[in-house]
Amino acid sequence: MTTLFTIDDLHVSYGKVEAVHGISLELDAGRIVSVIGPNGAGKSTLLSAAIGLLPSRGRIMFDGSDISGLGVEDRVERGLCLVPETRELFGEMSVLDNLLLGAFSKRPNKAKRQALLDHVYKRFPRLAERRHQHADTLSGGERQMLALGRALMSEPRLLMLDEPSLGLAPLIVQEILSIVTSLRADGVSILLVEQNALAALESSDYGYVLESGEVALHGDSQALKSDERVFESYLGGV
Amino acid sequence: MTWDIALILSVDGLAGAAIYLLAGLGLVLVFSVTRVIFVPFGDIAVFSALTLAYLEAQRFPPTIGLVAVLAGLTVAKEVVTLIRRGQFRELPRAVLGWGILPMVPCLPAFLLAGRELPALVAIGLALILVVPIVPLLARLVFHPISHASTLVLLIAALVLHFLLSGLGLLFFGPEGFRTQPFLNGMVELLPGFRVSLQVLLMVGTSLALAALFFLAFERTLVGKALRATAVNRVGAQLVGIRPATTATLTYTVVSLLAGFVGILIAPSTTMYYDSGLIIGLKAFVAAIIGGLSSYPLTALGAIAVGMLESFASFWNGAMKDVIVFSLLIPALLVRSHFSNHSDDGSDEEEV
Numbered sequence: 001m002t003t004l005f006t007i008d009d010l011h012v013s014y015g016k017v018e019a020v021h022g023i024s025l026e027l028d029a030g031r032i033v034s035v036i037g038p039n040g041a042g043k044s045t046l047l048s049a050a051i052g053l054l055p056s057r058g059r060i061m062f063d064g065s066d067i068s069g070l071g072v073e074d075r076v077e078r079g080l081c082l083v084p085e086t087r088e089l090f091g092e093m094s095v096l097d098n099l100l101l102g103a104f105s106k107r108p109n110k111a112k113r114q115a116l117l118d119h120v121y122k123r124f125p126r127l128a129e130r131r132h133q134h135a136d137t138l139s140g141g142e143r144q145m146l147a148l149g150r151a152l153m154s155e156p157r158l159l160m161l162d163e164p165s166l167g168l169a170p171l172i173v174q175e176i177l178s179i180v181t182s183l184r185a186d187g188v189s190i191l192l193v194e195q196n197a198l199a200a201l202e203s204s205d206y207g208y209v210l211e212s213g214e215v216a217l218h219g220d221s222q223a224l225k226s227d228e229r230v231f232e233s234y235l236g237g238v
Numbered sequence: 239m240t241w242d243i244a245l246i247l248s249v250d251g252l253a254g255a256a257i258y259l260l261a262g263l264g265l266v267l268v269f270s271v272t273r274v275i276f277v278p279f280g281d282i283a284v285f286s287a288l289t290l291a292y293l294e295a296q297r298f299p300p301t302i303g304l305v306a307v308l309a310g311l312t313v314a315k316e317v318v319t320l321i322r323r324g325q326f327r328e329l330p331r332a333v334l335g336w337g338i339l340p341m342v343p344c345l346p347a348f349l350l351a352g353r354e355l356p357a358l359v360a361i362g363l364a365l366i367l368v369v370p371i372v373p374l375l376a377r378l379v380f381h382p383i384s385h386a387s388t389l390v391l392l393i394a395a396l397v398l399h400f401l402l403s404g405l406g407l408l409f410f411g412p413e414g415f416r417t418q419p420f421l422n423g424m425v426e427l428l429p430g431f432r433v434s435l436q437v438l439l440m441v442g443t444s445l446a447l448a449a450l451f452f453l454a455f456e457r458t459l460v461g462k463a464l465r466a467t468a469v470n471r472v473g474a475q476l477v478g479i480r481p482a483t484t485a486t487l488t489y490t491v492v493s494l495l496a497g498f499v500g501i502l503i504a505p506s507t508t509m510y511y512d513s514g515l516i517i518g519l520k521a522f523v524a525a526i527i528g529g530l531s532s533y534p535l536t537a538l539g540a541i542a543v544g545m546l547e548s549f550a551s552f553w554n555g556a557m558k559d560v561i562v563f564s565l566l567i568p569a570l571l572v573r574s575h576f577s578n579h580s581d582d583g584s585d586e587e588e589v
Contacts, residue, residue: 053472076478088473090466100459101466105478107459154477 004029004189005158010058012042012049019045021213022058027158027206032181032190034200034221037210038233043193044085046210047160050191051075051082062158076105079157085166087147091136095127098135098146102153120149123179141172148179152188159183160191165199177203201225245431247548253437255544256444257503261521262528262536263451264495269530270468271488273388274380277395279496279521280514281402282372286500287509288406290364291415298351300409301367302344308374313337315378336377340370357420365497372493373486381482399515406511414508417501440502447498448537451491455533464488468531520547520562527569529577539569 005027012020020042027033035043049056052072060068067075090098096117103116121128124145130138135146144164151159161180165173173196180190181203194200201207201221209217209230217230224230261279268276285301292299316332343366350363379394386394421435455461467474467484475481499517503509520543527539543562550561 051476053475071480072475073478073480076476082476084472084476088470088476090469090473092469093462093465097462097466101462101474101477101479104459104463150477 002029003027004063005191006059006061007046007050008059008061010046010049010056010060012045012054012056014045019213020049020056023210023213023215025208025215025218027189027191029157029189030184030187031206032184032192032204034192034194034204034207035210036194036197036200036207036230037216039195040212041210042213043210044162045213047082047084047162047191047193050160051080053082073105076154079155080160081151081154081156081158082160083147083151083162083164085162087143089135089143089146089150092134094132095135095138095146096131098150099127099131099153102150103155105154116153116155120152123152124149140167141169141176144168144172144176148176152183156188158189158191160193162193163195164192165194165196173199197230198225201230242431243552245428247552248545249433249437251545251548252541253440253506253544254547255541256441257499257517258521258524258540258543259444259448259537260495260499260502261517262524262540263448263533264492264499265518265521265525266528266530266533266536267464267488268492269525271464272376272380272384272391272485274376274391274395275388275522275530276492277392277518278372278375278399278402278514279492279499280516280518281399281406282368282493282496282514283500283503283517284406284509284511284514285371285402286364286368286497287417287504287513288410288415288500288511289367290360290417290501290504291509292410293351293355293360293363294357294417296352296354299347299364299367301364301371302347302351304405304409305340305344305367305370305374308371308378309337309340312340312374312377336374340374343367343370357418361420361501364501365494368497368500369490369493372496373489376485376489381485384481384485399518403512403514406514410511412511414510414513415504416506416508417504419505436505440506443498443502447495451495452533460487516559523562523566523569526566526573529573 003026007023007025009022009024010020011018011022023042023046025033035046037043045054048054050060052070052075058068059066062078062080067078090101099117099120100113103113108116126142127145127149130142135143138146148164164176164180168176177199180192183190192200192204201224204221207218207221207224208215209224217224217227261283264279265276268274289299289301313333313336316336317329320326320328320332347363347367350359355363375398379398380391383390383394419436421439423435424432425435425438426432455465463474463479464484464487467479467481471481500509503517521540524539524543525536527542528536542565546565547558547562550558
């Protein structure tokens with residue numbers, strides 16, 4: 001299996017305070033890799049640096065090219081896409097406009113744009129029902145669906161999801177994570193950051209455990225699930 | 239006041255509102271996309287009016303030189319920045335985009351200036367000469383400080399206004415200019431009530447431009463991208479919208495709007511090098527009524543400012559500007575009443 005995405009010795013700082021200390025990770029094409037860890041471990045910081053929203057030191061490789069020096073928009077054009085914890089939707093614009101703007105970097109023609117919309121509506125029928133509604137009038141689950149749908153409009157090769165289950169009811173979380181898992185069949189590679197460690201490991205092929213801005217453990221998700229330290233710290237072991 | 243006078247004042251008010259509508263839309267657009275309160279809007283309008291006056295007088299407009307100097311400075315800045323970053327591949331694009339493209343309008347202006355030109359050609363030349371000014375100035379002044387606070391951006395905008403006003407004096411001198419009306423004659427709107435065609439043209443053009451503005455924002459992907467940047471800058475970046483590109487596009491649209499304002503106002507008002515500030519400030523009142531974010535409310539604000547200015551000039555000509563600017567007080571009171579924003583420091587713990 002070919003390596004699609006590599007982070008090598010990444011350091012990220014907020015002013016003088018370093019939040020991520022030399023993290024390295026790899027993601028193979030067509031796989032789901034989860035990153036779990038407690039609050040403040042540096043998970044969201046890692047994703048923000050990977051997409052270019054935060055400046056970082058270290059090397060980020062995507063599809064064989066060094067993208068460390070590229071801006072956010074160039075990384076998006078190459079096929080990276082981040083759905084942040086805060087969703088960052090265009091609240092005062094309609095669901096349809098949010099989705100159309102999702103494909104902005106690809107500038108698809110009319111037929112292609114409609115095909116992408118149909119694809120997203122098929123996955124998220126509720127978005128089709130609410131297409132003319134403003135994004136800030138949607139429920140939490142619908143907003144997450146819209147954030148995912150907007151990301152899918154850009155046909156990403158690597159989708160980075162930051163806490164997709166945050167603030168959602170358990171049933172919606174299940175629905176969202178099953179959709180995330182099904183994206184793998186479409187050839188989308190996924191880097192999934194989750195606090196819900198059990199759900200993340202169940203949905204992924206490989207996992208990294210972050211603690212205090214460093215990789216504490218990594219391995220196959222199934223192996224991590226049965227690891228004593230992970231079980232005790234993150235899976236509610238007694 | 240009789241009904242006749244009220245009607246005449248209303249028509250004058252609508253003519254003023256047409257100007258403040260375009261200027262107000264421009265101010266709201268720039269602020270929502272870039273957080274810059276674009277004080278020099280009126281100065282650009284003055285440059286377009288005086289450029290048209292120079293072309294009509296068969297004189298060589300100094301605006302050509304201004305665009306050339308600004309393009310030269312911008313290219314120099316871009317080239318130095320790119321060389322420092324080692325981005326040598328980007329150099330041809332920077333020279334083309336910031337040097338050659340803005341200079342394109344200078345060529346026909348250079349060739350045609352000094353001759354007797356049909357009115358439409360002179361207007362077209364004045365407009366295209368003004369269009370590159372704001373994007374070039376913004377690239378030089380605002381782009382390097384685009385992450386600065388709104389206050390710093392406002393101070394930069396004020397400095398830019400004084401610079402442009404000074405350049406206006408240097409280029410066009412202290413005397414005022416008035417351009418030829420595009421349409422002569424009157425039309426009878428009501429029995430015994432006649433309105434000049436020039437005023438109707440002003441109002442019609444302004445409404446048509448505002449409608450185009452609205453359509454572009456609602457119906458085109460680029461317009462939606464501008465709105466998206468205004469609504470959520472990080473979200474816009476995450477879908478691949480480049481803030482620098484949207485800013486340049488915004489400044490280009492604003493330059494064009496300012497150009498239209500200057501050309502529409504110049505036949506009815508004598509324009510001096512420093513006439514811009516008062517136009518910009520009155521449009522700012524309209525934009526404040528719109529909360530610097532709502533286009534429909536800004537349009538209503540423009541009508542309020544235009545009407546108040548017209549009626550105030552009848553009641554007390556010397557006080558008309560004071561009366562118009564005092565509209566800010568109720569506007570701000572009403573806005574603060576309905577605003578959800580908390581005061582600075584309100585989130586600090588009480589002790």
